[in-house]
Amino acid sequence: MSRVNRATASQSLSVSFAVGLYGIAFGAAGIAAGFSILQTCLLSLLTFSGASQFAVVGVMGAGGTALSGIATAALLGIRNTLYGLRMAPILKVQGWKKVIAAQITIDESTGVAIGQEDLGVDAMKDGFWLTGFGVYVLWNFFTLVGSLGAQAMGNPSAWGLDAAVPAAFLGLVWPRLLGKFERALAVTALVIAILLSPYIAAGLPIILTALLAVIFGWKERA
């Protein structure tokens, strides 16, 4: 990682700040869902995948079992495997570096790396490491800030945290709704999950919608 070009560095840092800041929302959501500060911070340090972390606290906070929380987080995390597949031939890491690279393989590090394609393989590597570490440090710092803040606030509803969590999910899904097909899937999943909620154990209505995604993807003729 000798001499990082400025475009790559500034893109990596701005993405890191923008994303890291949302750690506040996660920290607050963890506390609101009944997790301790330590547990909330460990989710950011170890799980380190925004949507999956929100899923664990969201599902379990709503009364779901640990297993359904973990399953939802894992289903949301499958895309990280594909990012690893994409990054492995670029990073060419071995041993403990491979472990570290895997831990910081997220939407943002992969996205910035791919965005540097025109600037060459070195810029892609720099983009990956800078963004991965940048988001890691800031996301964890702001998780701590958010969880301490929420702990001090007390009743989550009085501060609107109960609406902040679904709004956070909405903000995560919104940029993915690129066409009619995606929107149809989103609305169907939303309605089915709500309708099933009173009848099956908490967490299961959400996991079942993954099946819906498989059916939609299978039937679509590309």
Added chain:
Amino acid sequence: MSAMWIGVIGASIALFILRYSGYLVPEKFLTNPRMLRINTLIPIALLSALVGVQTLTEKGKWIIDQRIAGVAVALIALSVKAPYFVVVISAAVTSAVLYRM
């Protein structure tokens, strides 16, 4: 060990396995176009389901309360391309104000 701890540790292990396996599996694997498509659709379904359940249910019951107003405001914020932070905060403020009224 409490359920919360199992959730924290289990999710962390699951995510690490998923990530690390991307670096072990040969690239040709998992690149079937249909699989790639399904992979982009799964987060859409799960996140949308989470929006619905977190907005309109509580402990397995349908409930309409201040949260739906908060999420509606978030939807408006998103449709005018507000930054993510504004989306989350506007939902929280709306819901908090209604809760305290």
